[in-house]
Amino acid sequence: MAVEGGGIIIKKVSVIIPIYNTKEFLPECLNSVINQTYPNLEILLINDGSDKPCRKVIMEYAKKDDRISVIHSTERKGVGAARNAGMDTATGDYVYFLDSDDYLPLTTIQLLTESIGQYSMLSGSVKKITFKVEADLPERTHKVLENRNKDRLFRNNSVLNRLISLHFIHSHNLRFNEEVECYSDISFLIPAMIYLDRCPYLTDCLYYKRVRNDPITNPALSQLERDKKVGDFLRIYNDMKDCYGNHAAASNFLDQQFLNYYRRSIIMLLADRKQVEQTFNKASISAKKVNPRSMKKLNILVKAEVDQLKKERKAIFSGLIKLHHFLYNAAGAIRSKRKIFLILYRSLFIRLPLKEKTVVFESFLGKNYSDSPKYIYEEMLKSKKGYKFVWIFNEKRKIPGNARQVKRFSLAYYYYLATSKYWVSNSRLPMHLDKRPGNIYLQTWHGTPLKRLVFDMNDVYSANPDYKKHFYKQSRRWDYLIAANQYSSEIFRSAFKYEKEMLEFGYPRNDILHDADREEKAQQVKLQLGLPLDKKVILYAPTWRDDDYYQSGKYKFQLRLDLEEMKQRLGDEYVILLRMHYFIADNIDTAGAEGFAYNFSKHNDIAELYLISDLLITDYSSVFFDYANLQRPILFYTYDLEKYRDTLRGFYIDMEKEVPGPLLRDSSEVISSIENIDIVKKQYKENYGRFYDKYCSWENGNATQRVIERVFK
The missing domain is CATH 3.40.50.12580 (CDP-glycerol glycerophosphotransferase, C-terminal domain)
Structure with a gap:
C-alpha cells in the first residue's frame, strides 16, 4: 500500500507479464503499463528464456522505470510457470495478469482498482484486435454488475483483465498448471470459481488482446497446432475433474467446457483420419468423466460419438466421425455450388490419372491475360511439343492458340487443376486446393519487391488478418519461383520462407x-x-x-x-x-x-x-x-x-x-x-x-x- 498526502490509502497492484520472444510487441505492451493513470504499480517482467534481442528490450525498460522488476529464466518453462513465479514474488494488494503481446487502455487498472471495493476479484472485457487501435478511450459510464453468472464470466478460460486479491490467491493456493503450454489458466480459475462468493463485472473496462498475424515464425499459444492444443485441453480437463469432480458446480462447468471444446475443436481435428488413432484413447479417458446429465442437450450425432468414446468403441466412433464430416460438408454444399465442386475435387477428380502434358495458366486471379504466364504460354505454343493448355479466367477472353478457357471456380476449374501436371500462376492459388504428388507448380510472381513482403513485415495492416498464415500454406506448394535479379532472389528466400528451386533468369514478361x-x-x-x-x-x-x-x-x-x-x-x-x-x-x-x-x-x-x-x-x-x-x-x-x-x-x-x-x-x-x-x-x-x-x-x-x-x- 501507499499513502498519498491527503491520507488516502492507495493499494498496490502487481502487474505480472510473462515474456517469451515478443520483442516486436513488447514496447507497446510496456508503454501501456508504465503510462497507466493508476500510479502505485509493481511491474514484474518474467523473462521466460527469451532470446538476446528480447532480453535487451526488457532491460532497457527496467532501467527506465524503478517500478519494474525482472525475473530471468535461462530456459523456457511456459506461461504457467512464469505466472506462478510472478505470484510468488508479488508484494501488491492485487495481482493483474498481462500477456506481453497485448496492451491496455491507459485507465484500465485505475478503473478496476477504484471499483473493486470488498470483492476478491473484478473482471473487465477482453477485446481481440488484428490491428493497432488507440489505447486511450473516450470517457464512458462504468458500472459494476454484481449478478454475473459464474459460468458465463469464466467460460473464456482466461485470467486476463481480472484484478485479483493477492490474499485471496494465497489463501486458496491458486496456481497455474506448469505441465501444459495451453489452457494453464483453467487450473487457476476452477478453484477460484469455487471459493468466490460473488463474481462482479465492470462494464466498458477493456483489455486489447492481439491476434498475431505471424503464427508461423513465432505463434501465440492460441495459434499452436490443433493437435497440441487438444492434447493440453484434455490433460487439464482430466486433472481438474480428478480434483474437483465432487463439487457439483465446478464439475458441471468443466463438463460443459469439454463438450463445447469437443464440438468446436476435437471434431475438426478428427477430420484428419490419422488423428482418430492418435486422439481416441485420450479423448475416451476424458469422455468417461463427463456426467450423463450434462449431455442431455447434445444433438443426436454428437451424443452418439461421446457415448462411443465412453465405451471405448473406436471402430464405431470412427464411423460416426466420418459421417459427421460428410454431413457437415454436404450441408455446406447444399448452400454453395462451389462446395459441391470442392467435394468432387477432393473425393473424385484428384484420384483421376494425372495428365502429363497439360498445363494450367492463371494471371492475377483470372482477371486478365497477361504477365509472365502469358509469355510462357505463347512461347510454348510455338514449340509444338504436344502440350495441351488451359487458361483460367473470370470471363472469356480472346487469346491466341487453342487453349481451353475455364471459368474460375467452375466445375471445369476444379477438374483441370486436379488432373493437370503443371500449374503456372503469378499469384497465389486458393487455400482449399490440394496439390497432389507429381503435380508441378511454377510460381512466376509479379514484381521486384520494393515494399516489405509477408514475413519481412512485423504487422500487416490489410483486410485479411490471416494473411501470413495463408501465404505460408499456399507457398509450400510452389516447386519453382522466378526471380528477376539477385536482390529479389535473396528477399524471396526470407520473405516467403522459400526453400525450393529459384529460377534466376529474369522475368519472362520483360x-x-x-x-x-x-x-x-x-x-x-x-x-x-x-x-x-x-x-x-x-x-x-x-x-x-x-x-x-x-x-x-x-x-x-x-x-x-x-x-x-x-x-x-x-x-x-x-x-x-x-x-x-x-x-x-x-x-x-x-x-x-x-x-x-x-x-x-x-x-x-x-x-x-x-x-x-x-x-x-x-x-x-x-x-x-x-x-x-x-x-x-x-x-x-x-x-x-x-x-x-x-x-x-x-x-x-x-x-x-x-x-x-x-x-x-x-x-x-x-x-x-x-x-x-x-x-x-x-x-x-x-x-x-x-x-x-x-x-x-x-x-x-x-x-x-x-x-x-x-x-x-
Whole structure:
C-alpha cells in the first residue's frame, strides 16, 4: 500500500507479464503499463528464456522505470510457470495478469482498482484486435454488475483483465498448471470459481488482446497446432475433474467446457483420419468423466460419438466421425455450388490419372491475360511439343492458340487443376486446393519487391488478418519461383520462407522490352488503343494501399493527380495513361480531362503500356523495376511517403537515395518535372546507371525460353 498526502490509502497492484520472444510487441505492451493513470504499480517482467534481442528490450525498460522488476529464466518453462513465479514474488494488494503481446487502455487498472471495493476479484472485457487501435478511450459510464453468472464470466478460460486479491490467491493456493503450454489458466480459475462468493463485472473496462498475424515464425499459444492444443485441453480437463469432480458446480462447468471444446475443436481435428488413432484413447479417458446429465442437450450425432468414446468403441466412433464430416460438408454444399465442386475435387477428380502434358495458366486471379504466364504460354505454343493448355479466367477472353478457357471456380476449374501436371500462376492459388504428388507448380510472381513482403513485415495492416498464415500454406506448394535479379532472389528466400528451386533468369514478361523490333510493336499497340501517334505518352501506374479497403479483397484508391491542370499545361505534347493496381476496386474518374487522360486499368498487359510510354509516373509499385529496362525517365509521386514507409509496409531500399528519379510530393511538382524532363534525366543519369546494373542486369530477352527448358522437361 501507499499513502498519498491527503491520507488516502492507495493499494498496490502487481502487474505480472510473462515474456517469451515478443520483442516486436513488447514496447507497446510496456508503454501501456508504465503510462497507466493508476500510479502505485509493481511491474514484474518474467523473462521466460527469451532470446538476446528480447532480453535487451526488457532491460532497457527496467532501467527506465524503478517500478519494474525482472525475473530471468535461462530456459523456457511456459506461461504457467512464469505466472506462478510472478505470484510468488508479488508484494501488491492485487495481482493483474498481462500477456506481453497485448496492451491496455491507459485507465484500465485505475478503473478496476477504484471499483473493486470488498470483492476478491473484478473482471473487465477482453477485446481481440488484428490491428493497432488507440489505447486511450473516450470517457464512458462504468458500472459494476454484481449478478454475473459464474459460468458465463469464466467460460473464456482466461485470467486476463481480472484484478485479483493477492490474499485471496494465497489463501486458496491458486496456481497455474506448469505441465501444459495451453489452457494453464483453467487450473487457476476452477478453484477460484469455487471459493468466490460473488463474481462482479465492470462494464466498458477493456483489455486489447492481439491476434498475431505471424503464427508461423513465432505463434501465440492460441495459434499452436490443433493437435497440441487438444492434447493440453484434455490433460487439464482430466486433472481438474480428478480434483474437483465432487463439487457439483465446478464439475458441471468443466463438463460443459469439454463438450463445447469437443464440438468446436476435437471434431475438426478428427477430420484428419490419422488423428482418430492418435486422439481416441485420450479423448475416451476424458469422455468417461463427463456426467450423463450434462449431455442431455447434445444433438443426436454428437451424443452418439461421446457415448462411443465412453465405451471405448473406436471402430464405431470412427464411423460416426466420418459421417459427421460428410454431413457437415454436404450441408455446406447444399448452400454453395462451389462446395459441391470442392467435394468432387477432393473425393473424385484428384484420384483421376494425372495428365502429363497439360498445363494450367492463371494471371492475377483470372482477371486478365497477361504477365509472365502469358509469355510462357505463347512461347510454348510455338514449340509444338504436344502440350495441351488451359487458361483460367473470370470471363472469356480472346487469346491466341487453342487453349481451353475455364471459368474460375467452375466445375471445369476444379477438374483441370486436379488432373493437370503443371500449374503456372503469378499469384497465389486458393487455400482449399490440394496439390497432389507429381503435380508441378511454377510460381512466376509479379514484381521486384520494393515494399516489405509477408514475413519481412512485423504487422500487416490489410483486410485479411490471416494473411501470413495463408501465404505460408499456399507457398509450400510452389516447386519453382522466378526471380528477376539477385536482390529479389535473396528477399524471396526470407520473405516467403522459400526453400525450393529459384529460377534466376529474369522475368519472362520483360523479354518484350528487349526485343529488336520493340519500336514497331509500340506503334502497333498505339494504333490498337486509339492513341494519337503525334503525342508522347505518360504512364501513371501507382500501387494499392494495404490499409484502405472496403472489405477483404476490395481496395480503394484516391487519384491525387490534377488531371485538368495536367491537360492544360501538358496536353499539347502529351497524353496520360492511367494503369491502377488490379486490387483497386474503384472506377477512376477522368471527367474534365477527356482526350488527354485514358483509363487503361483493365488493359491486359502492362508491358505493352511500358513499350508505348515515354516516361513513367509511379510511387511504391514494383513497375519501376521493370520499366527501368527501357532506360526511360521515371518520376516518383510519393505524397504519402512517410506513412507508407514507416507505418504500412516499410521498404527494402532507401528510396530517397537509390531510385532513378525524383520524389515528388504534389501534383504541381509532377507537372513541373515533366515540363523539364531533360533536366531531370541529366540529374539522375548516374543514379539510373547504378540502378539498372543492380536490378536489370539479368534481363536480356531470353528468360521465357530458359524457364520453359528448366520446368517443362
